[in-house]
Amino acid sequence: MSAATRPSVYTIAPEAAFADALAKGLIDRAGGNPLVLARAQILLPSRRAVRALTDAFVRSADGGLLLPRMTPLGDIDVDDALDLVAGLETSLLPPIDPIRRRLLLTRLIRRWRDIIGSVEALRLxxxxxxxxxxxxxxxxxxxxLKDVAKDDLASHWLETFAFFELVIEHWPAILAAEGCSDRAARGNALLGIIAAHWEASPPPGLVVAAGMNxxxxxxxxxxxxxxxLPDGMLVLPGLDAAMPADAWDSLVTDAAGDETRRNSEEHAQYGLKxxxxxxxxxxxxxxNWPTDTGSSxxxxxxxxxxxCPAAFTAQWRETPVAAGTFDGVSWLEAADPAAEAQAIALALREALETPGATAALVTPDRNLARRVATHCTRWGIEIDDSAGVALTATPPGALALALSEAAAQHFAPVALLAVLKHPLVASSTEATRLEWLDRVRQLDIDLRGVRPAAGLGGIAAQVAEADRVVDVRDRRMPLAGWWADVTALLAPLEIVFRARSLNLAELVEALAATLVALTGDAIWRGADGRALADRIAALTQHGDALDALDPADAPALLDTLLADVPVRPVIGKHPRLAIWGLIEARLxxxxxVILGGLSEGVWPALPSPDPWLAPAIRRKLGLPGLEASIxxxxHDFVAGLGAPRVLLTRARRDDSGPRVASRFWLRLRALAGDTLPQDxxxxxxxxxxxxxxxxxxxxRPAPAPPAAQRPxxxxxxxxxKLRADPFSFYAQTMLALKVLDPLDSDPTGADRGSAVHRILEEWIKAGGSDAALAKAYDDELADWTNHPLMQALWAPRVRRALDWAKATLDEWDSEGWTPLAVEAKGQRIFEFGARGESPVTLTGVADRVDRHANGQLAIVDYKTGTVPTYAQVSGGFALQMGLLGALAEQGVLAGVPAGPVGRFSYWKVSGGNDPGKASDPLSHKGKAFVTPAEHIAATVELFKALCHDMLLGTKPFTAKLHPEYAEKYQDFDHLARVAEWLGKPVPSE
Known part of the structure; x- marks a missing residue:
């Protein structure tokens, strides 16, 4: 074939639908002879383009049609080459599996830099x-690479480039040992073979290459x-034939890496040039390809x-945009991505009102695409997102990651429950699933609070303790037997993660086995299950290519290895609506068309830095700059604007702050001005x-249930609580609402207070000696081994508080007081009505009761937080001590004979700079303002009035009735919506 043969090169303008115009033109060229198309070969940029052109042929054909052979040039393989060239023989080695190549390269990087973790090594x-x-x-x-001058490189680039050179030098030997070749180099070789074969022997029939920009x-x-070729042609998308010659010539393609080249690469026509x-x-x-354009x-x-290139924007002033130029095009700016997505979804829904009309969102923003797809479901529209869903966002992928995370955290409560509550677990039947969830929810309650000991054994101990202290009124089901069965399912994976290092293949095998144990075959069902099975099979097969990894790195590594697997529906969804990425939208x-996400950094995306090839190295090697993606x-932006109707959208800000409008958006609006309408x-x-x-x-809530329903x-x-904040009492007692501790929470001040109470209780029970105190302290400390915070910060404070308590107890002993009882429980019945037909039972627990040599009693209450103020005590809002005194005088506290109460004392055992303080609630500024007997009598009268009004009567349970005396942050303030009415007048009592 003569090199002087005039080339057959065409272009389809952006205002025409490329695939439809190409299909119609080829059908017309065939002249009604179906064999012309049947013998034709069409090379397209991608497999998605093959599907698009196939659909276009179907739309353009009046009846039956023998489709031409279509081959994706961007991912050509031997089978494709054999289709193109009959009888082609090649000795090219098969391509290396992508997963194996990633793991082999990861191993090389890990060995180069031991400090780099597995996840970072995989990214590199x-x-x-x-x-x-x-x-x-x-x-x-x-x-x-050997001949590239490196004198102007920084030291870190020199070190990195030296490693890159080393890998490049040895990589062919690694591939040879694997019996494989690199896919990109192999594709180049195949293209060269085909080109040489066709150069020497042109193929019969029509050969078309189309869609490459x-x-x-x-x-x-x-x-x-x-x-x-004699019967060959090249069809380009959207070549700008009207671009001024000087502007076209300014797009430099052969000056390696200078500023002009970089500016040229950012232009829409650079790839075609x-x-x-x-x-x-x-x-x-x-x-020009013959077309019937759909828009002007x-x-x-x-x-x-x-x-146009920046140097030629002065042309904008010379030729203003004519009215009607942008008919059918509009733009909108939303406040944030959520509002943008909802507006786009409304636009897509509105498009369906036109019979037969089709619409698509084109965006590189995957978050925006997911938001729009979700909004469309409110109208029952299942929209087809061509990019699919990442495997990690599907139920099987999410469960695999959750299980690896739970094992890496040694089955800490939050991670464990994320696995056990997953919808695929125990889903064989509805009854099995419901029974499983009942037990998991009970386990959730049992694990509330501070984290148990690590591992499945720690969970078992917590479950056993919960089974032991179960209250029959709770109607709690025992979990020990069920948890033993769960442990049997999870134990093999726990054993794998106990190792100091993990083999990826063994890890994946153990993970897959545990997934099957938990879900049966449900984990492998559907397109997402098959995708997970394929990736697990690949990781199992090629896991030996990676060095052993730290168990803590396993979840993040698996996340990275699964996240790049797209899961697409087996069949399409809505026939008239679609969501496309930029690649899928081509042709x-x-x-x-809705062009969404037009913000800088999104469309166009900012080029990702290349950590291996410094910009200077790329320039010297003549490689395309990173700006070529812009x-x-x-070009994709220009193509999208060729549709009959176009909507441009962007959000003014996102979660991180204000967004800058895309350079394409700004240029278009600067040129168009008011001719481009806002929607x-x-x-x-x-x-x-x-x-x-x-x-x-x-x-302000003020429920007033009938007296018969009150406790x-x-x-x-x-x-x-009933006196100061009746609504909190109502919510806790009558509504039986219980605040659940957070899962896996850090120890709180309440936990420290409980620990101090337990130590003091055991100490007094054991006789109050120094040895008894030390033993109680050591026993409590032994339970803190899993909580470094408590051991490092709390233990010294508790020790100081206990030393203060011991010294204070010795002082009391010298005054004639002797501990009589600890945690003394009791109750007393108060009768109301003429014949006592309305009794109210008062219950209480005294932290400690002491007795003096003269027979008087002392009530001691331990505090690790604040103690009641003088205003609370004198105002009748600190009832605890007075009511406990009333129980003690009646002799109803366990282990406490009846007798007069002569002393009340709060022991604040904080263990801080001031380790402790004993205070008399009936004293203010060093003087007693009421005697214990008077305080008890007044408190009992207040209690009786409270019972008469609030328990036997119908007085409403008003929220924050006395806010100055109520706790500032009650558990039920959110339920009472305190912030909405606090500060308004308080109803009179």
């Missing part, structure tokens, strides 16, 4: 593989060959002007659709 390995592929695709001989050197060589230069075709030689070519010209054209994003209707609709109207502040039993502490 992926970028190292991308650098390999860049060199291969651009046809750069690795030997050239850029190409690697090997691809360009093949495309140049196709363009010069480079391709035409590589195949030796002038822009004037490119012909004037718009495409205006868009091209908007994105496809619905009636209505030019590709610009405020969709934003208003999105805001209104979920608007709840002006909020109505809640009134007749209350504790001394509940009496205080």
């Amino acid at each position: 390995a992926d970028q190292l593989g991308a650098a390999f592929d860049t060199l291969a695709r651009e046809g750069v001989d690795p030997a050239q 850029g190409a690697t050197p090997a691809q360009a060589a093949l495309l140049g060959t196709i363009a010069r 480079r391709l035409l230069d590589d195949i030796g075709v002038a822009r004037a030689e490119v012909e 070519a004037t718009r495409a010209t205006a868009v091209a002007r908007a994105l 496809q054209r619905p009636d209505f 030019g590709q994003a610009a 405020t209707r969709l934003v208003d609709l999105a805001r209104a659709i979920d608007a709840a109207g002006p909020p109505a502040p809640a009134p 007749r039993r209350l504790s001394v502490t509940a009496a205080e």
Whole structure:
């Protein structure tokens, strides 16, 4: 074939639907002969493009049609090559499995830098593989790296580049040992073989290469060959034939890496300019493909002007945009991504009102795509997101990650319950699932509070303790037997994670076995289950390629290895709506296109830095700059604007702060001005659709149930709550609401107080000696082994508080007081009515009761927090001591004979700089303001009045009735919605 053959190169304008125009043009070219198309070969940029063109042929065909052979050029394989060239023989080695290559490169990096963890090493390995592929695709001989001058590189780049050179040098030997080749280099070789074969022996029939807006050197060589075949043609998408010649010539493709080259790479036409230069075709030689454009070519010209090189933007002033240029195009700005997604969903829903109309969201923002898909479900629309869902976001993938996280955390409560509550676990039947959930929810309650000891054994101990102290009124089911069965399922994985290091293959095998034990075959069902099975099989097969890893790295490593697996529906969803990424949108054209996420850093995305090839090295090797991706994003933006109707959207801010509008957005609006209308209707609709109207502040709650429903039993502490904050008493006692401790919580001041109470109780029971105190302290400390915070910070404070308590007890002993009882429980019945038909039972527990040599009693209450103030005691809002005194005088406290109470004392055992303090609640500024007997009598009268009004009467349980005496942060303040009415007048008593 003569090199002088005139090339056949065409372009389809962006205002035409590329796939449909190409299909119709090829059908017309066949002239009604079905065999012409059947013998044709069409090379397209991707497999998605193959599907798009297939659909276009179906739409364009009047009846039956024999489709041509279509091959994806971007991911060509031997089978594809054999389809293109009959009888082709090649000795190329098979490509290395992508997973194995990632793990082999990760191992190399781990050995290069021992301090790098497995996850970071895997990330660097992926970028190292991308650098390999860049060199291969651009046809750069690795030997050239030796000749690159490195004098101007920083020291860290020198070290990194030295390792890169070493890997490049030894990588072929590693591949040879594996009996494989690199996929990118192998693809280049296949393209070269095909180009050489067709150069020597042109294939019979029509050969078309279409849809490429850029190409690697090997691809360009093949495309140049196709363009010069006797019956070959190259069809380009969206070549700007109207671009001024000087602007076109300013797009430099051969100046390696200078500023002009970098600016050129960011232009929408750069990829096409480079391709035409590589195949030796002038822009004037490119012909227009015959099309019936769906929108005005004037718009495409205006868009091209908007994105012209910076040096030529002065043209904007010379030729203003004519009215009507942007008919069918509008834009909207939302406050945030959530509002943007809702407006887009409304636009897609509205598009369905037009019979037969199609619409698509085109965006590189995966979060925006997921939000829009979720919003569409409110109208029962299952929209097809072509990018699919990451495996880690599917139920099987999420369970696999949750299980690895639980094992790495030694089955800490939060991580463990995340596994046990997962919908796939124990899901064989509905009855089995419900029974399982009943037990898991009970386990959730049992594990509330401070974390138990590590491992399944620690959970078992907590369950056994909960079974032991179960109250029959709780109707709690025993869990020990069930937990033993669960332990048997999880124990093999626990054994694997106990090792100092893990083998990836063994880890994945153990993980898969445990997943099956928990779910049966449910874990492998559906497209997501099959995707997980395939990835686990690959990791099991190739896990030996990675060195042993730290168990703590396992969850993050698995997350990285699973996250890049997309799960797509087996069949399509809505036939008229779609969500596409930029790659998926190429060559496809619905009636209505929404270009979403037009913010800088999203569209276009900022180029990711290359950690292996410094910018200076890339320039010296003649590699494309990282900015080339911006030019590709610009071309996709221009193509999207060719649809009949277009909506441009962006959010003004996201969670991290204000967003800057995309450079494409800013240029288009700067050129178009008022001719590009804003759509405020969709934003208003999105805001209104979920608007709840002006909020109505809640009134202060004051429930008033009938007297017959009110309790007749209350504790001394509940009496205080009933007096100051009746609603909290109502919620806790009548509604039986119980505040659950957080799971896996840090020890709190309440836990420290409980520990001090237990030590003091055991100490007094054992006789109050120094040895008894030391033993009680050591026994309590032994339970803190799993809590470094308690051991490091609390133990010294508790020790100081106990030393103070011992000294104070000795002082009391010298005054004639002797401990009589600890944790003394008692109750007393108060009768109301003429014949006592309305009794109320008062219960209480005294921390300690002492007796004096003269027979008087002392009530001691331990405090690790604040003690009641003088105002609370004198105002009748600190009832605890007085009511305990009343129980003691009646002789109803266990172990305490009846007798007069002569002393009340709060012992604040904080253990801080002031280790402790004993205070008399009946004394103020050093003087007693009431005697113990008077305080007891007054407290009993207050209690009786409280019972008469609040328990036997119908007085409402008003929230924060006395806010100045109520606790500031009650457990039920949120239920009472205190913040909405606090500060308004308090109802009179």
